[in-house]
Amino acid sequence: GAAPAVAQAQQQIRWRLASSFPKSLETVYGASEAFAKYVSDATGGKFVISVHPAGELVPAFGVVDAVQQGTIDCAHTAPYYFFGKDETFALDCTIPFGMTSRAMSAWMYEGNGMKLMREFYAQFNIVNFPCGNTGTQMGGWYRKEIKSVKDFEGLKMRIGGFGGRVLAKLGVVPQNIPAGEIYQALEKGTIDAAEWIGPYDDLRLGLHKVAKNYYFPAWWEGSTQFSLYINDKQWKGLSAEYKSIIEQASRAAHVTCQARYDGRNPAALKQLIAEGTKLSRFPKDFMDSAFKASREVYAELNEKNANWKKIYADYSRYLSDQVRWEAVAEGNYSQYLAAQKL
């Protein structure tokens, strides 16, 4: 039952959130907007977070520095963009042959993932929250057909994050180009191939108009987790209620984002195929060479990077358990369904 209302004081707060993504991507950019709306709604408009697309406050790849320095309060990004600062960022996002979406959420929320990443991010004055995932991505758009791993030698390819480091071992020349500039680079032939996300987002960028061959799966993005970064001083200044609301709004946006990708990709894939896209599976020798190259990269990193070594040890143990279990009930069920006429 309801008791009489009690007067309560909660601060009015205005924060600015810098996204690493353009407004046109209702999926990932939409996740940051959903997050901000949830916070505002839960506080009756007292805690307002304005969301700004890449480039408006800071460049797409400048959000870590900006949150660290406190020039912005928070950011929404794909952490692997910052693997050049430290490869460990990628473990909060995706690594080649890494976690699927559900495995990643389990590691973050129920395993050691959140604890380990928070320790790592402390040096950047960042408090992190998972905030969206794409699921397994598509392997991108290629001007020429790919018949074997040899076709990657000398290929100039837009690829985000640290998949490029593995692809470089196979002769690829990787390029990290923000979303807004991929179409032109592929159209002009400055690059031979470009991977972005999946059917819905790729369709928004129009990549099928400048390269017809669409491959799967992106072994470098078995699922890509987006992260919300909050400046640690701003975080510490919040009341317990506001902290709880931020935490829950980020979890709500996390599930909303994955649902949006899953909901929108099927129709987009149909449209891409109707508009002339040629859909193919990557050749097995490419998958196998990449898997082997990824093991080499991880062995090198374990030697060189103590942050990486510590967190990767936990990540890879967890992944192995997840994959073994997923292959039992879930994997068998999905494969059975896929073979039926539905």
Added chain:
Amino acid sequence: GAAPAVAQAQQQIRWRLASSFPKSLETVYGASEAFAKYVSDATGGKFVISVHPAGELVPAFGVVDAVQQGTIDCAHTAPYYFFGKDETFALDCTIPFGMTSRAMSAWMYEGNGMKLMREFYAQFNIVNFPCGNTGTQMGGWYRKEIKSVKDFEGLKMRIGGFGGRVLAKLGVVPQNIPAGEIYQALEKGTIDAAEWIGPYDDLRLGLHKVAKNYYFPAWWEGSTQFSLYINDKQWKGLSAEYKSIIEQASRAAHVTCQARYDGRNPAALKQLIAEGTKLSRFPKDFMDSAFKASREVYAELNEKNANWKKIYADYSRYLSDQVRWEAVAEGNYSQYLAAQKL
């Protein structure tokens, strides 16, 4: 930046939540506790929801009547328990050869699922919120080995929800028994087999001690969504802020619950095997016979039940699109990973 604090009035509210599950299941019962904690934390303890295990306020299968009549404010349950009232309940939970976890969330949050189910629930004075999922379940525990579909003839089996109606077409005698009573029934031989959820929950019930043969996958629970039911008058009485907090807390608990299942199942499966469980895939002729029987059941329901027919039409179209897309990037990726040494 922060502005001066503003006095605000929010009601003090106490609600009672009746779970259909025992306290011992930290996974699904834990989801309702997580939900209640999120609401309390976000409101500084002003909106308190006390969580009660099955039988404490009302029996496990009495929660719909209790919410409908307003004798309790809210409940947490598996909607398919109520398919005897109307088969349409199951579409908010799971049906044989139905949605996987991510597909179900996409249908509810981004497709027409929520809208359609809300229309249906209105006749029961219920406002529903997805609140947890198990992922694909295991096919249960069998005192004798299962070699073909023929071994199901005359089998007395504990099975929740409406998988039993399909199994009945294959000669099974289905029994709906609450969690707390399964162990004894299987031990005594009152039943020959029992399915519950998956490794972690099954281990808690100790089912492997009374039946050694453990099969997968539960084609009748490709994923099982739990639902939060709120009495519609109680819901309408909430402020906009409290409504938003409930909505977000349910989404947060939704992702927390699936992460908990995914996080805990792998070690539980290892333990079950170490303790003598014999893990096997269901025979293909059983899967195929069940798939065919499920189509017959759905055709019959489409003739008999207008609520079902309307919502199932949307559900099955959505499922077909989800399965086609899932088999492209996600399915190929997961299968490749499962074949590697990780």
